[in-house]
Amino acid sequence: MKNRTLLVLAAGMGSRYGGLKQIDKLGQGGETIIDYSIYDAVNAGFNKIVFVIRKSIEADFKEVIIDKFKGKIAVDYVLQELENLPAGFDVPKEREKPWGTSHAILMAKDKIDDFFAVINGDDFYGKNAFVVMNNYLNTLSLDDTKACSMVAYRLGNTLSENGTVSRGVCSVNKDNFLEKIVECKKIKCSDGHIINCENESLDIELSQNTPVSMNFFGFHPIIFEHIERLFVHFLQENMHNPKPEFYIPLLVDDLIKEGKICMKVLQTDAQWYGITYQEDRAFVVEKFKEMVESGIYPSRLL
Numbered sequence: 001m002k003n004r005t006l007l008v009l010a011a012g013m014g015s016r017y018g019g020l021k022q023i024d025k026l027g028q029g030g031e032t033i034i035d036y037s038i039y040d041a042v043n044a045g046f047n048k049i050v051f052v053i054r055k056s057i058e059a060d061f062k063e064v065i066i067d068k069f070k071g072k073i074a075v076d077y078v079l080q081e082l083e084n085l086p087a088g089f090d091v092p093k094e095r096e097k098p099w100g101t102s103h104a105i106l107m108a109k110d111k112i113d114d115f116f117a118v119i120n121g122d123d124f125y126g127k128n129a130f131v132v133m134n135n136y137l138n139t140l141s142l143d144d145t146k147a148c149s150m151v152a153y154r155l156g157n158t159l160s161e162n163g164t165v166s167r168g169v170c171s172v173n174k175d176n177f178l179e180k181i182v183e184c185k186k187i188k189c190s191d192g193h194i195i196n197c198e199n200e201s202l203d204i205e206l207s208q209n210t211p212v213s214m215n216f217f218g219f220h221p222i223i224f225e226h227i228e229r230l231f232v233h234f235l236q237e238n239m240h241n242p243k244p245e246f247y248i249p250l251l252v253d254d255l256i257k258e259g260k261i262c263m264k265v266l267q268t269d270a271q272w273y274g275i276t277y278q279e280d281r282a283f284v285v286e287k288f289k290e291m292v293e294s295g296i297y298p299s300r301l302l
Helices: 033-044 055-069 101-106 127-137 223-238 248-258 278-293
Strands: 005-009 048-053 074-079 116-120 147-154 165-172 178-190 193-196 204-206 211-219 262-266
Touching: 005 033, 005 101, 033 055, 033 127, 048 055, 055 074, 101 223, 101 248, 116 127, 127 147, 127 211, 127 262, 147 165, 165 248, 178 248, 178 262, 211 248, 223 248
Parallel strands: 005 048, 005 116, 048 074, 147 262
Antiparallel strands: 116 211, 147 211, 165 178, 165 211, 178 193, 193 204
16 A cells, blocks of 8 residues: 655644634534545545644644544644744744745655645545545656646635635646646635736736636655755745745746646546635535535544
């Protein structure tokens, strides 16, 4: 049996949500979104979980999330902190924001040595998404260092009624390989239209069917070397700007341009749900309730 790791990014600060989304209990049995993701991942064939968290939430996260999985699946965690920087770099005094999701992946470099999948800890991806990801990873050989994959969702199915969202907008070729990905940080639904309002002087309308990344990726372990190299470039360009983050879409887009990776875009009929804002919570709670009542999930996962 292959060692298939799911890397769960759970170090976010939840500033727009107003709390720790990672440990918010949304299911009828007190389950978190992470609980549903791990349940789906294990049933799809993943057999190891590595979490990326922050020191400030370590105790609460271990109590609510990690401890319940001990003895049931291989589980580990790493810490993502601002001071985790390459030699020669120090944290600027004005820096408060984390270094981003690519930096979060890098924290797990000593824990993973085979193809692995990455997800956000505060997103619900659906059963089928884990199946199609693991099935694709199982077709790959470690000799193919360029092989990567991502699960794509329809933009219209990933929005919040309560504010703007950030999405990786994708361009996909006829063979379902990713050509380009652009991180759009202020997408909203307005009067039935989907608008990218990141540029205050020019709103750009997007289609409901636009494929977007929700940070569900599959990577070869060589990705850690790529991140280390490109993170240095990112720091050199942004060290004195307290806001930019090294997002996964930025990493992926750079590596595609360099010809270092070939990213297969995987299709799924799974429904995505997320809690960007506190106002999103009631909707997601109701959806989990409906899925339990329809038999998709048991009333208690563990």
